[in-house]
Amino acid sequence: MITQSTAREPVPLEADGPPFYLPVGNEVEVFEAAWRRGLPLMLKGPTGCGKTRLVEHMASRLGRPLFTVSCHEDMTASDLLGRFLLSGGDTTWVDGPLTQAARVGGICYLDEVVEARPDAVVAIHSLADHRRELNLERLGGTTIQAAPGFQLVVSYNPGYQSVLKDMKPSTRQRMVAVELGFPTADREREILERETDLRGRPADELIRLGQAVRRLDHPGLREVASTRTLVAAALLVTEGLSFTDAATAAVAGPLSDDPELRNGLIAMIRAFD
C-alpha cells in the first residue's frame, strides 16, 4: 500500500520574541517586502556575517515556520522534494523540507545553495517564479500550490565559491538580492555584547582585532575574521580564557592551517592583548 505522509508539525514560535538580529542596512525591510509579495530572496555575504540569523529572525517575526537545508554536493532533488521510504511492509511518501514549507506556507531556507547539484536547484524553479507551484513527478505528477506565506530564501558566499559553481542566470533572475557585509565597528560591538555579555576593553579589542584581520591581504587567507568568530572568542573570554588564548582558538585557528600565517595572526592578537 502506498500512503502519503505530509508536513510535519511547524516549528513553534519563540516564546520570548524573535532571535536577536541587528540590521546592517535595509535587509529587514527588503526581506519583509519580498515576503509580502511572495518573491524569493537571495542573501549574499561572507560566512559568519549573520545570514542565517537574519532568516531565523524574520521567520519568527513574520510568524512563519522555518525549514532550513544546509546544501551540499551530494544533495539531490529528492532531498528537497521528498521520497518514498519503506516502513514496515508499506511504501510511504515523505515530504522533503521544500515540499513541507510549500504545503504549510513556511519559509524554506537553502543555506549555501551553490553547493547543491544542478538538478536540485532546478527543482526550485517553478516555486521561485509566478507559478509558485511544485511538481512532484515521483508522486504521480502531483502539483502543489504553495500556501500563502511561503517564501524561498537562498544564501551563498560570492567570494568563496568558484566561478564554475556560481548560480545559473536562470535561477538568479528569479530572485531579489540582498547583499550583506560585516557590521560597522559600533554595531559589531553591540552584537558582541548582546550575544555574549562581554563588555569593556576586551570587547573593544576584539572588534579592533577583527577589523585588522579584515584589512589583511594574504593569499593564504580564504576567509576573514567573521562576526561569528568574534562572538566565539568573546564567549571564551567570558569563560575565563585570556584574550590571546581565546582569540587564538576562535579566530587564528579556524582561519588558517599554514604555520607561518597562523604565527603572524597570533603575533597580531598579542599586540591587542
Ligand code: ADP
Ligand atoms: P552566516 O549564516 O552568514 O554564516 P550566522 O547567521 O550563522 O552567519 O551568524 C553567525 C553568528 O554571528 C550568529 O550566531 C550571531 O551570534 C552573530 N551575528 C552575526 N551577525 C549578526 C547580526 N547582524 N545580528 C545578530 N547576531 C549576528
